[in-house]
Every structure is written in structure tokens, then in C-alpha cells.
Amino acid sequence: MPIAAQTTGGHSTLDLVLGIAILLWALASVSALLGWLTRLPRRYRKRTADHGQRRSRHRRERVGGDADPGHAEDARATMAAVQPSASRKSDPPPGAGIRPRTTDNSSCAVASRRPARPGPRCSPETLEPLAQNLDTSHRLQVAEARVAETLAALPSDRWLIERYALIAGHRIPFLVLGETGVFVICALTGPPAWDELRLPAQVAEQHVMPRLPGYTGLMRVGLCRALASPGIEPRWWCRPGEPGAWVMGLEWLIGWIEHFGPGHGLGVTDLKRLRELANPKPVPVARVPEVVPDLG
Numbered sequence: 027m028p029i030a031a032q033t034t035g036g037h038s039t040l041d042l043v044l045g046i047a048i049l050l051w052a053l054a055s056v057s058a059l060l061g062w063l064t065r066l067p068r069r070y071r072k073r074t075a076d077h078g079q080r081r082s083r084h085r086r087e088r089v090g091g092d093a094d095p096g097h098a099e100d101a102r103a104t105m106a107a108v109q110p111s112a113s114r115k116s117d118p119p120p121g122a123g124i125r126p127r128t129t130d131n132s133s134c135a136v137a138s139r140r141p142a143r144p145g146p147r148c149s150p151e152t153l154e155p156l157a158q159n160l161d162t163s164h165r166l167q168v169a170e171a172r173v174a175e176t177l178a179a180l181p182s183d184r185w186l187i188e189r190y191a192l193i194a195g196h197r198i199p200f201l202v203l204g205e206t207g208v209f210v211i212c213a214l215t216g217p218p219a220w221d222e223l224r225l226p227a228q229v230a231e232q233h234v235m236p237r238l239p240g241y242t243g244l245m246r247v248g249l250c251r252a253l254a255s256p257g258i259e260p261r262w263w264c265r266p267g268e269p270g271a272w273v274m275g276l277e278w279l280i281g282w283i284e285h286f287g288p289g290h291g292l293g294v295t296d297l298k299r300l301r302e303l304a305n306p307k308p309v310p311v312a313r314v315p316e317v318v319p320d321l322g
Contacts, residue, residue, distance in 0.1 A: 162215065169213035169252035170199055176250075176279050177202065177211070186297050194233040198226075201234070203300070205291035206284055207243045210234060214251045218273055220265060222249060227269030243290025247271040250279050 177187050177200065185204035190197050200211035210230040214222065230245045238245075249271050251258055256276040264270020274282055292300075 165215040165253065166213065169215050169250075172252040172276060173200060173211065173213045173250050173279070176276050179280060180204065180283070183294055184297070186292075186300060193229070193237065196229045196233060198229065198234070202283065203292050203297065204283075205288050205293070206286045207290050208234070208238065208241070208245050208292075209248060209283060210245065211248045211250060211279075214249050214273075215253050216251070217254075218249055218251075218263065218271075220268075223263050223271045223273075224265075224268050227271050231269060241290070246286070248279070248282060249273045250276060252276055 174187075174189065180187065180202075185202060188198075188201040188203075190199060191201040192198075193201075198210055199213060200209075202209040202211055210226055212222070212226050226249070227247045230247050235241070235245050247269075248260075251273065252275075254275060256278075258273070258275030258278065260272050260274040260278050260282045262270060263273055272282060
């Protein structure tokens with residue numbers, strides 16, 4: 027009986043130990059499973075947020091913006107921002123698709139080169155009015171270049187020749203000052219119209235002359251037909267009650283300037299002083315603050 031009792035009690039202790047071990051293993055397994063289940067949604071949300079960041083960074087790079095790696099967006103907010111813009115048909119925002127031009131062989135520089143468009147895209151009637159203006163502009167450039175070449179024969183110590191002088195909003199092709207007086211000279215591409223006689227004289231009288239207080243001489247206006255025969259003699263043209271101007275060819279331009287004599291001319295010292303006063307001087311410049319464009 028004592029042996030049987032001891033055997034029976036021994037089996038009961040072993041079963042108790044095994045039961046406790048199984049219970050502890052089961053609790054540990056449940057705890058590990060719960061921890062894994064708890065971490066699973068967090069990993070999924072992180073992976074979804076990273077995917078939303080990549081999509082947002084890709085959209086910003088497409089419109090020329092800089093990606094911000096430290097900016098995290100929620101996946102649902104990103105999808106809500108993308109889906110309405112994809113479904114809404116509207117014009118692209120200003121600056122969309124703009125990329126800086128580079129000189130290297132990067133993909134951005136290669137992608138910016140677009141193929142040429144062969145064949146006409148506009149009718150001749152569309153281009154003709156602008157072409158006529160451009161032709162006039164080109165002819166005027168040639169005429170002014172010939173006048174400048176002719177005036178260059180004047181001695182630089184006795185004459186000051188100012189090209190495209192901007193006075194009171196009017197750009198004067200040639201403002202000439204020297205030993206026989208002050209002259210406003212314009213180049214012509216053809217026969218002068220009446221307005222071409224009147225307007226330069228009005229600018230000289232109303233805007234240039236008041237900027238020479240105390241000058242007692244006359245301010246003379248000359249129109250040079252640089253593309254016509256160079257032998258056109260100087261002739262005075264005007265209409266009653268309107269200011270007029272002299273019209274001449276290239277060969278007569280220097281002779282016309284020197285014809286008036288030194289009675290009201292400027293001396294060498296006057297011209298030197300005028301050059302010194304007209305030299306550019308440093309002035310404080312208000313800089314425009316740097317503005318980062320909003321490219322959408």
C-alpha cells in the first residue's frame with residue numbers, strides 16, 4: 027500500500043508539471059501572436075505611407091518642384107488629392123512641365139528637345155503684315171548704320187555723337203553736338219512723310235532744347251535719305267504752322283552740319299565737360315526679392 031500510494035502520487039506530480047508547462051507555452055504563444063497581430067497594421071500603414079510619399083514626390087518632380095524627403099503624407103489624403111485632379115478636366119496650372127535647360131547630356135536636357143514641325147502652319151496672309159514691319163525695321167537698321175558711318179568722319183574732340191539718346195520717353199537716333207551747334211538727325215528709308223518732318227522737330231523743340239538752359243543757338247533737325255541717291259542736296263521742308271526739317275543724302279550730311287558756322291557751337295572744353303557729366307555713376311539699386319514660383 028505505501029508503494030502504490032507513492033507511485034500514484036508521483037504520477038500526479040508529473041501530470042501537474044506537464045500541465046503547467048503546456049499552459050505557460052500556450053500563454054507565450056498567444057502573447058507572441060497578439061504582438062505580431064499588433065505590429066502587422068503598423069507595418070502596413072508605414073508601407074502605404076511610403077508608397078504615398080513616392081507618388082507625391084513623383085508628382086512634384088513632374089512639375090519641376092523639389093521633393094522633400096522629410097515630408098510624410100497620409101495615404102488616404104494623397105489618394106484624395108490625386109483622384110479629383112485626375113477626374114477633373116482643366117488646363118494645367120501655370121508652370122506645369124517647366125524644366126531648366128541644361129548643357130549636359132542629362133535626361134532632362136534630352137527630353138526638352140522636341141522634333142521640328144515640318145511644313146507651313148500659318149497662311150501667308152497671317153505672316154505678311156508682320157513681315158512688312160520686319161522688313162521696314164531691317165531697312166531702317168541699314169540706313170542708320172550708313173548714317174553712323176558717315177558721322178564717324180567728324181573729329182571726336184570737336185563733336186559728340188550720341189546714338190539712341192532717350193529723352194522724355196523719345197529715343198533720338200542721333201544727337202550731335204559740336205562746333206557748329208546741336209543737331210537731331212534721323213535716317214529715312216524712303217521719301218519723307220509729313221509726320222516724319224514734324225515729329226522730330228517737335229521732340230527737338232519741346233524736349234531737347236529745354237535741357238540746354240541758356241543755349242542761344244538753334245536746334246536743327248536733319249533727315250538723311252541713306253538708302254536713296256547720296257547726292258540729294260539739302261532742302262528745307264515744312265508746312266504752314268508746323269515745324270519742319272532738312273532732307274538730304276549721305277554725301278551732303280557732313281557739309282550740311284559744318285555749313286552753319288561756329289557762332290553758337292560748343293567748344294572742346296564744353297564737350298569734355300559734357301562727357302564727364304554724362305558718365306554712368308553708381309546708384310543704389312533696389313533688388314527684387316527672390317520669389318519661388320508656385321508651380322502647383
